[in-house]
Amino acid sequence: DVKVTQSSRYLVKRTGEKVFLECVQDMDHENMFWYRQDPGLGLRLIYFSYDVKMKEKGDIPEGYSVSREKKERFSLILESASTNQTSMYLCASGTGPIPSGYSNQPQHFGDGTRLSIL
Amino acid sequence: GENVEQHPSTLSVQEGDSAVIKCTYSDSASNYFPWYKQELGKGPQLIIDIRSNVGEKKDQRIAVTLNKTAKHFSLHITETQPEDSAVYFCAASINTNAGKSTFGDGTTLTVKP
Numbered sequence: 001d002v003k004v005t006q007s008s009r010y011l012v013k014r015t016g017e018k019v020f021l022e023c024v025q026d027m028d029h030e031n032m033f034w035y036r037q038d039p040g041l042g043l044r045l046i047y048f049s050y051d052v053k054m055k056e057k058g059d060i061p062e063g064y065s066v067s068r069e070k071k072e073r074f075s076l077i078l079e080s081a082s083t084n085q086t087s088m089y090l091c092a093s094g095t096g097p098i099p100s101g102y103s104n105q106p107q108h109f110g111d112g113t114r115l116s117i118l
Numbered sequence: 119g120e121n122v123e124q125h126p127s128t129l130s131v132q133e134g135d136s137a138v139i140k141c142t143y144s145d146s147a148s149n150y151f152p153w154y155k156q157e158l159g160k161g162p163q164l165i166i167d168i169r170s171n172v173g174e175k176k177d178q179r180i181a182v183t184l185n186k187t188a189k190h191f192s193l194h195i196t197e198t199q200p201e202d203s204a205v206y207f208c209a210a211s212i213n214t215n216a217g218k219s220t221f222g223d224g225t226t227l228t229v230k231p
Binding site for chain 2 (some may be wrong): 004016030033040041042043044045048050059076087090092094095096102103104105106107108109110111112
């Protein structure tokens with residue numbers, strides 16, 4: 001089974017701190033994603049990466065950055081945490097294009113990090 | 119960009135009844151439609167998916183239907199059980215190299231014993 005591991009289940013930080021959320025997948029997946037989940041707003045894409053050192057903005061990238069130095073690891077960085085970034089953060093991974101030609105494949109999620117910014 | 123709307127936001131059924139969740143999408147280029155189930159304290163997990171070259175797919179008590187003309191797709195759960203209680207998300211995806219999906223806002227399903 002695919003395993004996506006997020007380093008912390010719960011995290012409490014202070015306003016203005018630099019915060020790192022780490023995610024590791026064990027299936028050699030090309031694609032990795034960071035979402036935030038808020039009640040009534042579903043899953044909103046922050047950033048994604050389709051290869052090492054490659055990244056693209058999602059729908060809500062403001063206030064965040066990412067790093068992908070190794071294929072299995074995708075880090076989300078809050079440069080200067082603010083209270084409106086209190087949320088559940090979910091990491092996901094997915095395989096890249098397969099021989100059938102389809103690039104869009106299922107995503108495999110971690111169990112999330114609940115981040116509180118005080 | 120793609121917009122996915124999901125209804126209802128909450129759904130309560132008696133054990134043994136059927137449950138239907140509906141989603142609409144805006145981008146006619148979307149060709150992959152996965153459904154995820156999220157149990158309390160867990161991340162979403164894929165339960166069924168469908169591609170635009172088929173109209174229906176079934177896996178035991180779960181089925182998904184797709185109407186490309188109307189741009190909507192639905193999740194059907196028959197003979198519901200208490201363990202089906204969870205949040206369900208639909209998603210739509212275009213066949214790009216990134217494989218990213220746009221998600222609906224989720225449906226909280228409660229199955230009463």
